[in-house]
Amino acid sequence: MTTSIEPGPSRYSFDNDDPESVGRHSHLSNILDPFTFQRLGTLGDLAGKRCLEVGAGGGSVARWFAEQAGPTGDVLATDLNVRHIPLDAGFRVLRHDLVAEPVPDGPWDVIHARLVLLHIPQREAVLARLAESLAPGGALVIEEWATEFGNLCLAAPDDEAAGLIDEYRDTLVNRVLPGRGNDPAWAARVHATMLANGLVGVDTAIDAASWPGGSPGALLIAVNVAQLHDDFIAAGFTEERIQRLYAAVQDPRLVVRSHFTYSTIGRRPGGS
Template sequence: MTPATYSFDNDDPVAAGRHRLLAEVLDPFTVERLAGLGDLTGRRCLEAGAGGGSVATWLAERAGPGGSVLATDLNPRHLRTDLGYAVLRHDLSAEPVPDPPWDLIHARLVLSHLPARAEILDRLAAALAPGGTLVIEEWASAYRGLVLAAPDATAAALVERYHDILVGRLLPGNGGDPAWGGSVHGAMLAAGLCGVGTEIRASSWAGGTAGARLIAVNIEQLRPGFLAAGLTERDLGELCRLSEDPRLVIRGHFTYSTVGRRR
């Protein structure tokens, strides 16, 4: 995968804001899942596709000075170098998993964007130390019926149209699979991992909260695609306004958090 095929380029001016919103939405569930793995003191941890680094920071605190955390990204510009983890520019699609074996590998909202996602999962599983754990977290966002409440029927229809374009056209057009979260469990079993378990979580997002504000960030980063799909500048402006309107309430995407262990 080249940077041009990824839907949400880290060089975009709004990318840092996207990482902050995603951390606010997703970190509580991620931390719950990772904390449930037991004591991480002294463990070697790989955070693949680390984005803004919030999970890598948490892992570094838990692994402590006797452990290590490597945060990788195709474009690591938003990763800090003073928070206890190492940083590596790395292409999951084209390069081997760095420095195996790992006690823990975590990847969130990464593989679903990569066309070679199944092969990459196999490589991640093979890079685990005996007894090591792979945690893959993905949104299954392809489901329709996003709007739970809206100011009026016109607003509801516009948000649903936005969502249909995003998950039905724009993300797949860039090599993504918005439904892949539901395939991770089977892919881990096929990779030979044991003790595989999946938890699924979603909650409502009202306008003005981090989840709803992702609408405006998506529009900013994918504006040409939305316009080419038939939305107008006026439509996009209205969607950005609605993302801050508490009368709009949308269903958060289903977060599939899947854990598997190498024998």
């Protein structure tokens, strides 16, 4: 079952109405889905389960949920702007504001959010509401990037390319995103926040990888800058250096480290 909804306005840092958002969702799916599916696979048999995908983006995780839950399950994909979520992939779609609106009616057996709460200033209150919306024994899965760590460049064709990566990371993490409500250190606090909200069996796994120039991970850098171009210019990142950065991330001699992905799973007490 699908629900057709016209796209609405977005307040998210990386606006789904931006043409660059198509590439962003594709890159994120390529670099994050394998680890996400590995983690979700530890939840056991999801056949017939009710699964909520929060901030579904391009819908790749919701599609995986639909395949696992099967015809007897119920999967709902939500986003502030749903324009990139397919409407014919076996799950329901809902335009939804996670901050201003109640969590969609549950209770849910699984709730998953990836790279969502770190962008929301009310992240702790939202996590509490998500935890309350779980069925007894249900699992909350929160996956976030810890972006406070520097030294992203592992190899570069020259010092200038390495410096561009350092400047990009400093501009994005310390100047641009904090002004939009992002918390680069939130990922490491998710575990304790789940415990504080009464979840049990809380477990965190951390993943990272290297990305050569021209790969989805490196090209995501260019997409990020393109979507936040005016913010980068306002922060002092010149147009000339932006163009050089675009060239650098396509050079296979460049190798960058991914951010650390913290995947934290907690369960509501009860259930069989």
